[in-house]
Amino acid sequence: MFDIRKDDLSGSQTRELLALHLAEMQSNSPPGSVFALDLSGLQRPEVTVWTAWLSERVIAVGALKMLEDGTAEVKSMRTHPDFTRLGAAAAILETIIATAREKGARRLSLETGSGVAFDPALALYRKRGFKDGEAFGNYERSDFNQFLHLDLHRDGC
Known part of the structure; x- marks a missing residue:
């Protein structure tokens, strides 16, 4: 139905x-609680970005950031509001998981917020096997953010 492409x-x-x-993250998060990467952050060598295309339209985006400790992080997952519930985010997430595994990451983690705006993404991650866990990297736990992890050595999919 759609095509997943590495995006420059x-x-x-x-x-x-x-x-x-970025605008949605800012509007649905307390000040100082948005850790989404901007364009320059997504262009760093340790980050790979994919987009889902439907015909000639970009309908979703997601990124993988390889971390120095042998783990990896999901970044910038977003589906265009006109194209939700088609499975584009799930397809990008599967690409991220497969690539993290291919690159030797032992765990894939993410940081996200709390509240209704974050519920669809949380449902996707939990359905795929991500579990709630501790803060990682340079993140600090707050009342707003939460952390999910997927052990890539145990994940059999």
Whole structure:
């Protein structure tokens, strides 16, 4: 139904979806609680970005950030509001998981917020086997954020 492509972030559709993502994160999070990467952060060598395409439209985006400790992080997952519930985010997440495993990561983690705006993403991650856990990397736990982890050595999918 759609095509998952590695994205170089040069296209206007991808940039617009990432801008929407950052704006939504800002509007649904307390000040100082947004850790979404901006365009320059997503262009770093340790980050790979994918987009889901339906015909000639970018309908979802997601990224993998490889961490120095042999783990990896899910970043910038967003589906365009006109294309939710088609499975694009799940397809990108599967690409992220497979790539993290191929690159030798032992665990895939993510940081996200709390509240109604985050519930669809949390449901996707939990359905795929991510479990609630401790803060990782440079993150600090707050009343707003939460951390999920997927052990890639135990994940048999």
